[in-house]
Amino acid sequence: MDETPQRLVAKPSWLITQLAVHARRLVNDGFTAAGARGYHYRILAALHEFGPTSQARLGRRCRVDRSDIVAAVNELAEAGFVDRAPDPEHGRRNRVTLTPNGLHQLRHMDTLLDQAQDALLSPLSTNDRQTLIHLLTRVLAHHEPQ
Amino acid sequence: MDETPQRLVAKPSWLITQLAVHARRLVNDGFTAAGARGYHYRILAALHEFGPTSQARLGRRCRVDRSDIVAAVNELAEAGFVDRAPDPEHGRRNRVTLTPNGLHQLRHMDTLLDQAQDALLSPLSTNDRQTLIHLLTRVLAHHEPQ
DNA sequence: CCTCTATGTTGGTGAGACCAACACTAACCC
DNA sequence: GGGTTAGTGTTGGTCTCACCAACATAGAGG
Numbered sequence: 374m375d376e377t378p379q380r381l382v383a384k385p386s387w388l389i390t391q392l393a394v395h396a397r398r399l400v401n402d403g404f405t406a407a408g409a410r411g412y413h414y415r416i417l418a419a420l421h422e423f424g425p426t427s428q429a430r431l432g433r434r435c436r437v438d439r440s441d442i443v444a445a446v447n448e449l450a451e452a453g454f455v456d457r458a459p460d461p462e463h464g465r466r467n468r469v470t471l472t473p474n475g476l477h478q479l480r481h482m483d484t485l486l487d488q489a490q491d492a493l494l495s496p497l498s499t500n501d502r503q504t505l506i507h508l509l510t511r512v513l514a515h516h517e518p519q
Numbered sequence: 520m521d522e523t524p525q526r527l528v529a530k531p532s533w534l535i536t537q538l539a540v541h542a543r544r545l546v547n548d549g550f551t552a553a554g555a556r557g558y559h560y561r562i563l564a565a566l567h568e569f570g571p572t573s574q575a576r577l578g579r580r581c582r583v584d585r586s587d588i589v590a591a592v593n594e595l596a597e598a599g600f601v602d603r604a605p606d607p608e609h610g611r612r613n614r615v616t617l618t619p620n621g622l623h624q625l626r627h628m629d630t631l632l633d634q635a636q637d638a639l640l641s642p643l644s645t646n647d648r649q650t651l652i653h654l655l656t657r658v659l660a661h662h663e664p665q
Numbered sequence: 666c667c668t669c670t671a672t673g674t675t676g677g678t679g680a681g682a683c684c685a686a687c688a689c690t691a692a693c694c695c
Numbered sequence: 696g697g698g699t700t701a702g703t704g705t706t707g708g709t710c711t712c713a714c715c716a717a718c719a720t721a722g723a724g725g
Contacts, residue, residue, distance in 0.1 A: 375576065375579040375580050376580065377565075377580055377581065377582065378564040378565045378567075378580065378581070380564040380567075380568065381561060381564055381581075382656075384632065384636060385542075385636055385648070385651070385652055385655070386542040386543075386546050386632070386635060386636060386639055389535065389542045389639075389655065390539045390542055390543055390681095391582065392535050392539075392655060392658060392659050392662070393535050393536045393538075393539030394681085394682070395659070395662040396531075396532040397532075397536055397682090397711080399532070400532050401711080410710090410711070410712090411711075411712075412711085412712080415524070418526040418527055419523075421526075422524045422525060422526065423524070427672075428672075429672055429673080430521065434521050434522065434524065435523065436537065436540075436713090437713085438712095438713065438714060438715085439672075439673070440673085440674070440675080440677095440714085441712080441713075441714085442673090443673065443675085463721080463722075464720080464721050465719095465720060466671090466672065466673085466721085466722095467672085467673070486530065490530055490531055493532055493535075493658070494658060495661065496657055496658055496660075497654065497657065497658060501654060501657075504650065504654065505531070505651070505655075505658075506531055506534065508647060508651045508654075509531070509534040509535065509538060510534060511643065511647075512538060512639070512640060512642055513534055513537055513541070514642075516538070516541040516639075536712090540712085540713075543681090547679095556679090556680070558681080573702095574704065575703055575704080582682090583681090584681095584682065584683060584684085585704070585705090586683085586705070586706080586707085587682075587683085588704090589704065589705060589706085609691075609703090610689080610690055610691080611688095611689060611691075611702080611704070612690090612691095612704085613703085613704070
């Protein structure tokens, strides 16, 4: 009952954006349990993988606007997950560093995130998941500025 | 340069939500050219496909909260795309109807939307598009309350 | 030296999804 | 029939995410 219009269901953009709603809900349910949100995970992940950097670079890596990085780093710094200090060899730049507590939080969020991935793709076989990931990666790569 | 963390790229939820960003951008660029937004299209499409209904039912069909339907129907009614009148056989309910102008706007948005779909999936062959749509439909169906 | 670019920061906007509360109506049940 | 329950429209919020304009300031390049 209360069927959704064929005009919507047939559009790839509908499928993707609606599925993104469910994905975000699953992920955020986990993250809020850890007192965090998406931007936090992106930043912690980038710091762990590439080491300390400036906020601007962080934003470019995580696809987050530099003005939004400010707020997110504020929150992470206040929680002790990140350390923000002026870059010694550059007056204007900040140097954001992952703290041990931040690494711990990152690992915690990782397990929460893995559960969400599983819940998200539960109806698909391992093979189907692979093909879906492959196709999505191709399409996304095409739209990333690179 | 400025690579994105592997932790993100490997997550299906990242692929889906990031692709949804691009999808929304493509779609909205078209819609704003028509002075509209996503909610408007959903409502017009539902009215065209299922005929006049109440706002609550409209919301259930389009996956839009009933409080958000109020604002969207306000905008559509002010533009003359939709007619809102109290349901004669139900004191509380409203009866929302698609006007001729609304149908015209729907058709206009349809062509804009088709262009966006094409731009979105441009890197994929017809076959790959089919598979992607099929997989997305399956996953989405699993998460819809039905 | 002067211009151009990059950086951090503040303060907005907008879409979309969602929630709580209220007034009121309809439908249901005893 | 009367009281309870469920549904409807509406107001007024919240949150996340994405994005933009402006500004002060620092570094890099000519």
